[in-house]
Amino acid sequence: MRFGFILAFSGFVAVSGHTLAEESLNVYNWSDYIAEDTIANFEAETGIKVTYDMYDSNEVLEAKMLAGSSGYDLVVPTADFLARGREAGAYRDMDLSKIPNASNQDSEIQDQADKMVGSDSAGLVYMWGSTGIAYNEDMIAERLGDNAPTDSWSLLLDPENAAKLEDCGIAILDAPTDVLPNVMTYLGYPGTSTDKAHFEAAGDALSAIRPFLRYINSSQSINDIANGDICAAIMWSGDAFQAAYRAEDAENGHVIDYYIPDEGTNLWFDVMAIPADAKNIENAYKFVDYMMRADVAAENVNYVWYASGNKAAMPDIDPDILSHPGIYPTEKAKEKLFVTPVYDAKTDRIVTRVWNRFSAGN
Amino acid sequence: MHSFLQKFGRLLVIWLPLGWLGIFFMLPLVEMVNVSLSEARRAVPPYNPAFQIGKDGISFQPAVDNYLLIYEYWEDYLWPAVNSVRLAFFSTLYCLLFAYPMAWWIARSNKSLQHILLVLILMPFWTSSLLRMYALIGLLNPNGVINDFLIWAGITVTPIQMMQTDFSIYSGMILTYLPLMILPLYASLVRLDNSVLEAAADLGAKNWDIFRTIILPLSMPGVIAGCLLVFIPAVGEFVIPALLGGPEQLMLGKVIWTEFFRNRDWPVAAAIAIILIAIIILPIVYARYQDKESIS
Numbered sequence A: 001m002r003f004g005f006i007l008a009f010s011g012f013v014a015v016s017g018h019t020l021a022e023e024s025l026n027v028y029n030w031s032d033y034i035a036e037d038t039i040a041n042f043e044a045e046t047g048i049k050v051t052y053d054m055y056d057s058n059e060v061l062e063a064k065m066l067a068g069s070s071g072y073d074l075v076v077p078t079a080d081f082l083a084r085g086r087e088a089g090a091y092r093d094m095d096l097s098k099i100p101n102a103s104n105q106d107s108e109i110q111d112q113a114d115k116m117v118g119s120d121s122a123g124l125v126y127m128w129g130s131t132g133i134a135y136n137e138d139m140i141a142e143r144l145g146d147n148a149p150t151d152s153w154s155l156l157l158d159p160e161n162a163a164k165l166e167d168c169g170i171a172i173l174d175a176p177t178d179v180l181p182n183v184m185t186y187l188g189y190p191g192t193s194t195d196k197a198h199f200e201a202a203g204d205a206l207s208a209i210r211p212f213l214r215y216i217n218s219s220q221s222i223n224d225i226a227n228g229d230i231c232a233a234i235m236w237s238g239d240a241f242q243a244a245y246r247a248e249d250a251e252n253g254h255v256i257d258y259y260i261p262d263e264g265t266n267l268w269f270d271v272m273a274i275p276a277d278a279k280n281i282e283n284a285y286k287f288v289d290y291m292m293r294a295d296v297a298a299e300n301v302n303y304v305w306y307a308s309g310n311k312a313a314m315p316d317i318d319p320d321i322l323s324h325p326g327i328y329p330t331e332k333a334k335e336k337l338f339v340t341p342v343y344d345a346k347t348d349r350i351v352t353r354v355w356n357r358f359s360a361g362n
Numbered sequence B: 001m002h003s004f005l006q007k008f009g010r011l012l013v014i015w016l017p018l019g020w021l022g023i024f025f026m027l028p029l030v031e032m033v034n035v036s037l038s039e040a041r042r043a044v045p046p047y048n049p050a051f052q053i054g055k056d057g058i059s060f061q062p063a064v065d066n067y068l069l070i071y072e073y074w075e076d077y078l079w080p081a082v083n084s085v086r087l088a089f090f091s092t093l094y095c096l097l098f099a100y101p102m103a104w105w106i107a108r109s110n111k112s113l114q115h116i117l118l119v120l121i122l123m124p125f126w127t128s129s130l131l132r133m134y135a136l137i138g139l140l141n142p143n144g145v146i147n148d149f150l151i152w153a154g155i156t157v158t159p160i161q162m163m164q165t166d167f168s169i170y171s172g173m174i175l176t177y178l179p180l181m182i183l184p185l186y187a188s189l190v191r192l193d194n195s196v197l198e199a200a201a202d203l204g205a206k207n208w209d210i211f212r213t214i215i216l217p218l219s220m221p222g223v224i225a226g227c228l229l230v231f232i233p234a235v236g237e238f239v240i241p242a243l244l245g246g247p248e249q250l251m252l253g254k255v256i257w258t259e260f261f262r263n264r265d266w267p268v269a270a271a272i273a274i275i276l277i278a279i280i281i282l283p284i285v286y287a288r289y290q291d292k293e294s295i296s
Helices: A002-022 A038-046 A058-067 A079-087 A100-104 A107-117 A137-144 A159-165 A176-186 A196-212 A220-227 A237-250 A281-291 A294-304 A345-360 B002-036 B065-072 B074-108 B111-126 B129-140 B145-152 B166-189 B194-202 B207-218 B220-236 B239-244 B252-262 B266-295
Strands: A024-030 A049-055 A124-136 A170-172 A213-216 A232-236 A256-259 A267-272 B051-054 B057-060
Touching (some): A058 A079, A058 B252, A079 A267, A100 A294, A107 A124, A107 A267, A124 A137, A137 A159, A159 A196, A170 A196, A176 A196, A176 A232, A176 A345, A220 A232, A232 A237, B002 B266, B074 B111, B074 B166, B074 B220, B074 B252, B074 B266, B111 B166, B129 B145, B166 B220, B220 B266, B252 B266
Parallel strands (some): A170 A232
Antiparallel strands (some): A124 A232, A124 A267
């Protein structure tokens, strides 16, 4: 009797251990970054149980990766964070032969990301986007007239404009590596520069508009611009469209649009990658392959409104998304887009110091 | 047998809290000192531990570079520290001003009402503090509930900017920390003997004199406990100013955050935290020492 119980118990342990090793997958992705039914569909199709957790900043993901033993099998860092993480030995190479649908990828986009990461087997680009300006059409027209520079960084970075917009509220992303390079292009320096003097000049330019800023924050602007609490903000493309969608959905009369300034902006790429200590590597491959399927990729784009790294998905993507120059930039705008280099520890310090001084106002 | 149990019980009572403190307070603190003396590197983990037990036995190679870096760029750390101390000081002051009459009123009401009031004071703790901050944002926004009401009532035409101001920050701080001030104040005020107050009144003391010479001195332990309970966590606070404050509110908590997450320099982040702990703890230890001196 007792023996039988032990046998049954050990059998149970063996079986559950087996399922744990074979049929589960732990994914860590950005919040609001996947269509609502993608995970459920994947589970139904493969029988793999997915634990899906979310983060809202690269920094949080990076801290987990650098601490080690995160327990995740697939994560989606932005390319520069992936590059640094690989240098630290936190990620493993991806064997693309295990991902047949990798052939759906847009090689132009993938090549740019690979160049940034410094490897062609680091992972596959999930979505990509730009940093630009989101604005409330009516509120801007009311204050700056019909000739408002809604094609230039000067809408916010020119202190004269910023002063006129102070009353309706302007905000800036709390993301120095996405803001400072763009201020540098506005000032006529290369956005790819790592020159301390260029960063400091950008910091000074930001300090000039600081008195007119409502706040510096990366997640608050989505709600605030949708509600009309602020009227213009430096934002990431997808966030801006999420705000536009929310305003439309609420029928509150606020029309939000987004543009990539003519001076140029930095591109970023979010890459699906496998941590070095992942346990369910085969399942991670299956998941990436599923995500790379043209129909799945298209559904995700139609939900999150970011540009996909997937070329085969194009025919199934909402024409409104494909034709919007803020999401899929025009050929002319593409010439001015750039990819920032991966900063070393010394440059990180310069960037942080310039940013902190600007935020603190001294 | 009985005395054995008693002995065992006594040991348990002494060692359980000590063990708890050792594991959850001292160990992390020692590890933080260890990280603060380590060298940053790009690896997992992102520092080379000063103290490590490895194949080659125990090694201890402390590096003071992180502390030197803070010393070199002291201006970058001083102003956020001043901001944090100012925020903590005024939050403590406002909490004390609000909490004292409330605690007095609770302590003077009848027993059954006291329990209800204390539960009401603690009630906000049952929801996540983050959620309470978002509720506050919903109230204070230019298009929020309060402004909507003021405009509807004709008191103002354009919305009053309450968010991203000192007002919104201190509202959030008081909302969060008030119970920590009320409870110790209540505990000391409720023990106050009514007959002492009556005696003072009989001898002709005015209300203000009674408060100044009797109530306040007798409630001093509560005031001190409450101020410490509010001040210490408030110095490290960074969520509330980040959510409710404007761009000028760079706090030390945020600076530690940027060292940790933006510069990926865990050792420097740990060093700042250690210095902060020292700055807060040392005056308290000194004050205790002075107390003991004056008693003996």
